[in-house]
Amino acid sequence: MHVLGQLVIAVLLLLPATVARADNRVVTSAHPLASAAGKAMLDAGGNAVDAAVAVQMTLSVVEPHASGVGGGAFLVLWDPAAGTVRAFDGVAVQPARATAALTVDADGSRLPIDRVRHSGRSVGVPGVVAMLAELHGREGKLPWASLFAPAIRAAEDGFPMPRYLHHALTAQGGRVTDPTLRAEWLDADGRPVPVGTVVRNPEQAATLRRLAAEGPALFYRGDLARAIAAAVAADDIPGFLTAADLAAYRPRERDPLCAPAFGHRVCTMPPPSYGGIVTQQILSITDRLGIAGLAADSPAAAHLFLEASRLAYADRFLHVGDPDLEPVPTAGLVDPVYLRARAALIRPDASMGRAAAGEPPGRRADIAPSQPWGEATTSHLAIVDGDGRIVSMTTTINLYFGSGIAVGGFFLNNALINFASQPERGGKPAVNRMAPGKRPYTSMAPTIVFAADGRPMLAVGAAGGVRIPSYIAQAELGILAWKQDIATALAQPHWHNANGPSELEDDTAALRLAEALGALGHEVKPATMQSGLAGIQRTPAGWVGAADPRRDGAAAAD
Secondary structure: OOHHHHHHHHHHHOOOOOEEEEOOOEEEEOOHHHHHHHHHHHHOOOOHHHHHHHHHHHHHHHOOOOOOOOOEEEEEEEEOOOOEEEEEEEOOEOOOOOOOOOOEOOOOOEOOHHHHOOOHHHOOEOOHHHHHHHHHHHHOOOOHHHHHHHHHHHHHHOEEOOHHHHHHHHHHHHHOOOHHHHHHHEOOOOOEOOOOOEEOOHHHHHHHHHHHHHOHHHHHHOHHHHHHHHHHHHOOOOOOOOHHHHHHOOOEEEOOEEEEEOOEEEEEOOOOEOHHHHHHHHHHHHHHOOHHHOOOOOHHHHHHHHHHHHHHHHHHHHHOOOOOOOOOOHHHHOOHHHHHHHHOOOEOOEOOOOOOOOOOOOOOOOOEOOOOOOOOOOEEEEEEOOOOOEEEEEEEOOOOOOOOOEEOOEEOOOHHHHOOOOOEEOOEEEOOOOOOOOOOOEOOOOEEEEOOOOOEEEEEEOOOHHHHHHHHHHHHHHHHHOOOOHHHHHHOOOEEOOOOOEEEEOOOHHHHHHHHHHHOOOOEEEEOOOOOOEEEEEEOOEEEEEEOOOOOOEEEEO
8 A cells, every 4th residue: 555545544544433324325333444344345236244244354453452253243134125133143152161160270270360351261162253154145245255355455554553442452452462463553662553553464364365265164164263272272271162162153043132112113132142131121111211301411311221220230140141051031021011110119319229130020030140250342333235234233352352362363252251250159050150052141232223114213232341231222312212313322421330330421421410310329430431332323314324432433325
């Protein structure tokens, strides 16, 4: 690439996140080059599925700390020809060998918590490549190999160091031990190179070129599978993942979780997503309690939202796990009668404090709450094509740089930290405990919303670990209840409560609510919230795409 071209791209990528409008054909993601890659596929005659593959492969290059081919994903698809919503599960899976918990070694001894979170032991069998390949085989229009060209070009020619990658390297650059990547991203003193500096990833370019030519067989049954297994086994705290685990991986198609809210139909991921259930519960409870009639920035609205969140997260900790291996009362958790009873627990004049999990229809009596591990990063993309097909997809390698283990220029996930940190409590098992072949629960909740006439009007999702359901629910409230445009809804200051302190986004107008919420009994805590929302909204003038201004996201459209 010419130097002038590099400078032009660098300037463009330093501009604020964009909003794009079109009659159709809109792509929104966490990075301008990824959105442009998806749009290029639509321009070439591809559909939303083709575009999603191109976006993910480009994100693997330009947002390597958050997602990539070494991770997992959920995808919700609207098929206008069939009039159906479909949900696809490509999250990472526990290998066939497992211990009682991540911190328990094969001999029963304890492993150090801080170290095991970023180790071979934390690596699950990656699923995003298998999920996208299977879906593309069914639904794609363009050749598989053609979808990789933008990602390969970005990795070979280089891309300007983005703000969010720079932030991740500042916070966790020590997790990057691969010498080639360190030489590209960090200076001699271990500090990230300045934002806008052109960086490359030739090793990932070579991997993507082979994946384009050889297909998913390379990743799951070829020499790349053997290299992944060898890297996991060679770590200081080796994992159990083997080449046989990779060969055995299968994505799942699941029934989407759909429920009414604010006169709309909201469809999202079912378990092993807990994010979908939490989002649905927050929307249903706040709808019943009249939040649409309150000002969006009022203490009363924040109070209702935070109290509904307490109830929803209490249910999440107890009831949700992998439905293939554990009974999960999914229908009961979004049952209108059950949620009416939960809503009745909220007082407008006082916080309830820590909430107890409820007893939805179909619940198990022999289980204990899962103890969570903590935060994760992630990425979201939303696409509508010329035929009206919509993809809403959330993708992750979990914590910044995942396990920290790099193979072929990309990072392997540390998805196994999403299992319960304790397999049981008081003699009762956690539904989300570790087990062979099991999928850990996750907060990811890609969503498509339908208007009263049955037409899709919104696709949205978020990054941000345990806070993802809060981010999505608040954005949906902005659009469905408070009639905000999508850019305003994604940018509004955040509130969050995971059945503990009430977090208000630091350095925003949300902090103005602290005194009033404190008077209602909330334990208020300022928090930095890197939400990474992305979405598309249908308006009378056509589709509008927008991305969260907190990160590098952008929309691309005709």
